[in-house]
Amino acid sequence: MTALGPFLLGAPWALAALAALPLIWWILRATPPAPRHAELPSMQLLDGIEPQEETPARTPWWVWLIRTLAVAAAILGLSQPVYAPGAQTETAEGTGSLLIVVDNGWSSAPRWPDLINAATATLDSGNRDAPVHLLLTAPQQFNPDPAERISRADMAKRLASLRPQAWAPDRADALARLRDSTFTPDRIFWASDGLEGRNGQRFAQELSSIAPLTVYAAAPTGPVVISSIRSQTDSVSVTARRADARGVTTGYVSALTIDGSALATAPLDFADGQSEAVAEFTIPAAALARVARFNVTGQQGAGTVWLWDSADRSRRVGLVDAGASAQPLLSDMHYIRKALEPFATISEGSIENLVAASPDAIIMSDVGQILPQDAELLNTWVENGGALIRFAGPRLAAQGDDLLPVALRRSSRALGGALAWDEPQAMASFPEASPFAGLSVPGDVRIKQQVLARPGPELASKTWARLADGSPLVTADTRGNGTLILFHTTAGPDWADLAYSGTFSQMLRRSIAAGRGEAVGDAEGAYTPYLTLDGYGRLSAAGPNAAPLKxxxxxxxxxxxxxxxxxxxxxxxxxxxxxGAGQRPRLIAEWPLSARLLGDAEARSLRLAGPLLTLAALLLALDLFIALFVAGRLRRFGRSAATACILIGGAMVALPGPDAVAQPYQYELLPDGTYRRVDTSPDVIRLPSTGNSTQKEIDAALEMRLAFVETPDGDLNRRTEAGLSGLTSILRMRTSVEPADPRGVNLETDSLELYPLIYFNVPESMPPLSETAIANLNTYLRSGGALVIDTRAGGTIGSQTDVSRLETLFEGLDAPPLQTVGENHVLTRSFYLLNDFPGRYAQRSLWIEQAGDASAPRGDGVSRLIIGDADWASAWAVDAQGRDLYSVDGGAEQREMSRRFGVNLVMYVLTGSYKDDQVHIPALLERLGDGEEPDDEPVELPSRILDGGP
Incomplete structure (x- = not known):
């Protein structure tokens, strides 16, 4: 290219045409415009008339100016000019080979377009035939060879296809690859991220010693990296750093779920002179458990994303309530609570409530006698994957149970004291196979008393920690998918000094992780990449080059x-x-004296050929428009266009608007005596029926409605339809849910997934379902549907639901484990506050899917299978006039409660755990009633809460 100041010309000989501009100007100025013609009825009428407007003898100056500018713009565009303020104009430097070095690590991502534009701009300088070479600093498997000659056109395409990598640049490796290639360039251009990294200043010195060096340093602004996080029970502190500590900067960090949904945002305030800032998040424990990553808002790059793994997450731990203590600060639970608070969300309660909440671990301190029903609940919970951590004490030493990892002797061992032969024991180093491996053993901790394990061949493999004399201090054993862990001493200071040391908290933390199957002592294991970040900080599935690591x-x-x-x-x-873990980004402080540094303006180049040719075309179009206007050709076109616009506007006004169409309505009488308007307009658009979709399926897809299973018993089908019709009317009157009329479905032929809830009223002589029906039901349940099974046997059997018939009827159904609905289940408060689920019969058990909490794999914690025998359909059933069809054991009050249960059931299926937090309402009401009598009038609660309203 030919340089002309800051401009580079790809075809400089095209500028020779500018010499013809004076001649073009003279021709345009001397040539008058075409004469104007007038059509008249008779030429005799013009005799003696002097024209008021004469045709000029020469072209007006503004016309030839437009034409001259159009020609000049076209000539300049054909010369292929490029505006490049940073282009080198020295002949010796511009004729040799060019090496382009690009920092393509994660630190380049925030200003990656600027780096690529600068590298592309340098291609416009120098000889167009000179070879170009490429060197990338981020190591990868197929890095280009610096000795490879690349044409400038191909280099521009290759630079445009580059993307930043998710790891840091290794400039020492890049320099070694350049030396191994034995290639010596005539000049070097380095598109740098401007950060010191590893030997950034030394890398610049080495490049400048090889050839003349030009550098464009695009240092990222604002927060560059998230270097660490620190989590508490319900808060997280995110530490971010920037490279340039000058000035006051404000950024933001967002807490995101694994799918990218933002849960919270916190500011990052960098003071002048400070390179570090902390974003504080205060998030409820339930929401904190959903956080999977933190991201600096508006800043792209793998360094500005922090992935939160399972080791750093806040654990949910349940403490079994042992009752009030006379000295709470000296109780074992006090020390356990203090040790857990930095990293766990703690809840206390009975065994039944804790098991229902399904925490990561349940901790019991010196509990020697467990009720049989609680022991059964704990055993089931552990076998399903729970971690039960127990501490010894006088009670456990006197009487044990089956929920222990090892068999115990029926007494404790006292170490030290006036009547003891042994001295208090220190802790031994942790075995390599123990989850505690790697923790420091506190030298000042002494164990004064412990419960002893019975010797056995498997005792050594079950021991996680020992005393100095070899006796077990912590033992563990698996049971099912869970783990039983026992500390053979107390959690408080009565038997040991362990609670006073920081190791106690770390042992608890690792016990919880190991109990959930996340063993810390995993020296023999390997980690397989699951989700990886790209250079821009986007999370995606691991690529083929990602390999496992030990x-x-x-x-x-x-x-x-x-x-x-x-x-x-x-x-x-x-x-x-x-x-960004542990990273401290710093700017390169000193550059080589011989290096030429380009600013943002100098590093950019602008190709002007396209804009100049576009300007020439616009000027020529303007000249054509002026010529047509002067010749009078546009007036005729203008009249035709105006006529067309008038006709189109009149047609639009004549068309009737949407409000002009009659909207006929009818009114439907509801059971409570009110009327509901129903739109019966014939203009409702019906979807065309195809060969694969029936009108029944189309109706179910367009309007939400309840469904029931069509059985061989026709009378029972009509009763079920009447029951769901009554429930539908109640939903329309009392809630915002407005279902269409219920429909019967055939389990073998109909599309079940179109209905959110299917009611199955089981006849007494119902034959077993076919394999097709079972397969369809399994698909329906797995896709999120809810199946309600009513055996209607509540009036003839005892207090428990008989499901023996269902085992034969639904043989092959992939039914989940079931449990009875507890008093704190969301079904009891999804709309009304209930304590029973009556139908035609009261005081019946209701069985639902067994799930730990609302975060179970099932969508929003909704049970996919609900079984009962209260005959709800009969209690809901009404006729066409809204009158009740069947009697109810408890009369009108029980029927009303049955309807309320029906509303709760539908709201539960549709909204899931939306009102699960209403478990706190009884505690709030109790607190309102326990206060001292105020001087003012008492607070009156809304009547709908007192009588069971939503």
Whole structure:
């Protein structure tokens, strides 16, 4: 290219045409415009008439100016000019080979377009035939060879296709690859991220010693990296750093779920002179458990994303309530609570309530006698994957149970004291296979008393911690999918000094993780990449180049193409590799004296050929428009266009608007005596029926409605339809849910997934369902549908629901484990506050899917299978006039409660755990009633709460 100041010309000889501009100007100025013609009826009428407007003898100046500018713009555009303020104009430097070095690590992502534009702009300088070479600093498997010659056109395409990598640049490796290639360039252009990183200043010195160096440093602004986080029970502190500490900067950090939904945002305030800021999040424990990553808002790059793995998450731990203590600060629970508070969400209550909440672990301190029903609940919970952690004490030493990892002797061992032979024992180092491996053993901790395990061949493999004399201090054993863990001493200071040390908190933390199957002692395991980050900080499935890594090497892993930042699954659950962990970004302080530094304006180039040719075309179009206007050609076109606009406007006004169409309505009498308007307009658009969809399926897709299973018993089908019709009317009157009329479905032929709830009233002589019906029901349940089964046997059997018939009827159904509905289940408060679920019969059990909490795999915690025998359809059933069809054992009051249960059932299926937090209402009401008598008048609660309203 030919340089002309800051302009580069790709075809400079095209400018020779500018010499013809004076000649073009003279021709345009001398040539008058075409004469104007007038059509008259008779030429004799013009005799003696002097014209008021004469045709000029020469072209007006503004016309030839437009034409001259159009020609000049076209000539300049054909010369292919490029505006490049940073282009080198020295001949010796512009004729040799060019090496372009690009920092393509995660730190370049915030200003990646600027780096690529600068690298592309340098292609416009120098000889167009000179070779160009490429060197990338982020190591990868197929890095281009610096000695490879690339044409400038191909280099521009290759630069445009580059993307930043998710790991840091390794400039020492890039320099080694350049030396191994034996290629020596004539000049070097370095598109740098401006950060010191690893030997950034030394890398610049090495490049300047090889060839003349030009540098464009695009240092990121604002927060560059999230370097660490610190979590508490209901809060998280996110530490971010920036490279340039000058000035006051404000950024934001967002807490996101795994799918990218934002749960909270906190500010990052950088003071002048400070390179570090902390964003504080105060999030409820339930929402905190959903946070999967933190991201600096508006800043792209893998360094501005922090993945929160299972090791850093806040744990949910339940403490079994042992009753009030005379000295709470000296109780065992006080020390357990203080040890758990930094990293766990703590809840206290009875065994039944804690098991229902399904926390990560349940901790019991010196409980020697467990009620049989509680023991059964705990055993089932542990076998399903729970971690039960127990501490010894006088009660456990006197009497044990089956929920222990090892068999115990019926007494405790006293170490030290006036009547003891042994001295208090210190703790031994933790075994390598123990989850506590790697923790420091406090030298000042002494164990004064413990419960002893009975010797056995498996005792050694079950021991996680020992005393100095070899006796077990912590033992554990698996049971089903869960774990039983026992500390053979107390959690308080009565038997040991362990609670006073910081190791106690770490032992509890690792016990909870190991009890959930996330063993910390995973030296023999490996971690497999699950989700990885790209250079822009976007989370996606692991690519083919991501490789597993050993557990022992995880903490020391250097990010690379084989081990990119992301989430890895292994024996300790899900662990994260974060690009910004421990990073302290710094700007390159000094550059080589011989290097030429380009600013943002100098590094950019602007190709002007396209805009100049576009300007020439616009000027020529304007000249054509003026010529047509002067010749009078536009007036005729204007009249035709105006006539067309008038006709189109009149047609639009004549068409009737949507309000002009009659909207006929009818009114439907509801059971409570009121009327509801029903639209019966014939203009309702019906979807065309296809060969694969019936009108019944189309209606079910367009309007939400309840469904019931059509059985061989016709009378029972009519009763069920009447029951669901009555429930539909109640929903229309009392809630915002307005279902259409219920429909019967055939389990073998109909599309069940179109209905949110299907009611199955089981006849007494119902034959077993076919394989097709069972397969359809399984698909329906897995896709989120709710099946309500009513055996209607509540008036003839005892107090328990007989499901023996159902086992034969639904043989092959993939039914989940069931449990009875507790008093705190969301079904009791999804709309009304209830304590029973009556139908035609009262005081019946209701069975639903067994689930720990609303975060279970089932959508929003809704049970997909509901079984009862209260004959709800008969209690809901009404005729066409809204009158009750069947009697109810408890009369009108029970019928009303049955209807309320029906409303709760539908709201539960549609909204899930929406009102699960109303479990706190009884406690709030109790607190309002327990206060001292105020001087003012008492507070009156709304009547709908007192009588069971929503």
């Amino acid at each position: 557990a022992v090497d995880f903490a020391e892993t250097v990010l690379s193409e084989s081990h990119p930042p992301g989430l890895y699954r292994g024996p300790a659950g899900t662990r994260a590799l974060n690009a």
